[in-house]
Amino acid sequence: MNISTAAxxxxxPVKTVRYYADIGLVSxxxxxxxxxxxxxxxxxxxxxxxxxxxxxxxxxxxxxxLLSLYEDRNRSSADVKRxxxxxxxxxxxxxxxxxxxxxxxxxxxxxxxxDDRPDCPIIDGLGNxxxxx
Amino acid sequence: MNISTAAxxxxxPVKTVRYYADIGLVSxxxxxxxxxxxxxxxxxxxxxxxxxxxxxxxxxxxxxxLLSLYEDRNRSSADVKRxxxxxxxxxxxxxxxxxxxxxxxxxxxxxxxxDDRPDCPIIDGLGNxxxxx
DNA sequence: CATTGACTTTCCAGTTACTGGAAACCCTAG
DNA sequence: CTAGGGTTTCCAGTAACTGGAAAGTCAATG
Numbered sequence: 062m063n064i065s066t067a068a069x070x071x072x073x074p075v076k077t078v079r080y081y082a083d084i085g086l087v088s089x090x091x092x093x094x095x096x097x098x099x100x101x102x103x104x105x106x107x108x109x110x111x112x113x114x115x116x117x118x119x120x121x122x123x124x125x126x127l128l129s130l131y132e133d134r135n136r137s138s139a140d141v142k143r144x145x146x147x148x149x150x151x152x153x154x155x156x157x158x159x160x161x162x163x164x165x166x167x168x169x170x171x172x173x174x175x176d177d178r179p180d181c182p183i184i185d186g187l188g189n190x191x192x193x194x
Numbered sequence: 195m196n197i198s199t200a201a202x203x204x205x206x207p208v209k210t211v212r213y214y215a216d217i218g219l220v221s222x223x224x225x226x227x228x229x230x231x232x233x234x235x236x237x238x239x240x241x242x243x244x245x246x247x248x249x250x251x252x253x254x255x256x257x258x259x260l261l262s263l264y265e266d267r268n269r270s271s272a273d274v275k276r277x278x279x280x281x282x283x284x285x286x287x288x289x290x291x292x293x294x295x296x297x298x299x300x301x302x303x304x305x306x307x308x309d310d311r312p313d314c315p316i317i318d319g320l321g322n323x324x325x326x327x
Numbered sequence: 328c329a330t331t332g333a334c335t336t337t338c339c340a341g342t343t344a345c346t347g348g349a350a351a352c353c354c355t356a357g
Numbered sequence: 358c359t360a361g362g363g364t365t366t367c368c369a370g371t372a373a374c375t376g377g378a379a380a381g382t383c384a385a386t387g
Contacts, residue, residue, distance in 0.1 A: 097363090138310075141306065152295060156293070162250060173278070176272055209375060228381080
């Protein structure tokens with residue numbers, strides 16, 4: 062199949078599919094006589110794998126690592142779990158950050174009357190860190 | 195004061211302080227006879243304001259907007275509240291996404307034995323979307 | 328006065344993960 | 358044969374910096 066069919070099947074933009082081969086994340090596809098890229102089921106499955114991993118927030122480098130584990134019939138599940146667990150910690154950390162951010166900003170928004178006068182705790186709160194963050 | 199003192203006081207890297215003037219986010223500082231940038235308290239306060247806003251996840255363009263409100267003695271607090279509320283919704287949305295991501299990945303990690311055998315629900319789960327995600 | 332080392336300047340390149348667009352080639356339907 | 362897609366390559370741009378080179382400046386020392 063041609064690139065647009067492969068891309069559609071994998072749920073990725075055509076540009077992205079080309080890009081993933083350019084950076085060597087997936088292997089370069091074979092070409093037709095006229096130079097068109099041609100894809101088979103296996104190539105598409107790898108693209109799906111990458112798309113899913115990216116949706117999980119794995120970086121391209123992590124995808125590279127996961128993909129080599131995906132392709133390695135002899136790797137241990139512990140190797141995979143290690144990477145996934147690290148990623149899980151990243152997510153939890155990000156969640157904590159977002160929560161404190163949300164709470165602090167919500168506090169400021171709540172304190173702001175939102176009327177046509179210039180007094181605004183949000184602006185004030187951005188200018189000087191408020192106590193008890 | 196020179197740029198490194200200003201940067202330290204504002205809690206920003208020197209490079210970033212220069213960058214913010216380059217892109218016109220803050221006005222270009224005055225220069226000494228030999229071309230060194232010189233900062234006063236007002237300039238530093240604006241840098242602090244930008245740093246805080248960035249920490250809150252406001253984009254540079256939003257910072258530009260907020261900064262003009264910060265500098266405008268006649269703007270209404272409603273204008274500020276509008277921007278901050280939009281940002282608050284972004285954060286809430288991001289939190290929801292992170293939660294579903296976390297739950298799904300945690301489910302996979304939990305299902306993986308993490309031993310030296312190749313069976314791995316994480317890899318399998320990345321290859322094919324699991325039901326009831 | 329010379330030197331040393333820290334600080335500053337400008338400018339260019341690189342980062343992440345793509346995305347947009349131009350110019351040219353290919354393919355299929357009518 | 359033409360029209361309209363799809364495809365190719367390559368270059369540039371995004372967001373928000375960050376790193377580094379080469380050259381000028383400053384303050385303290387000998």
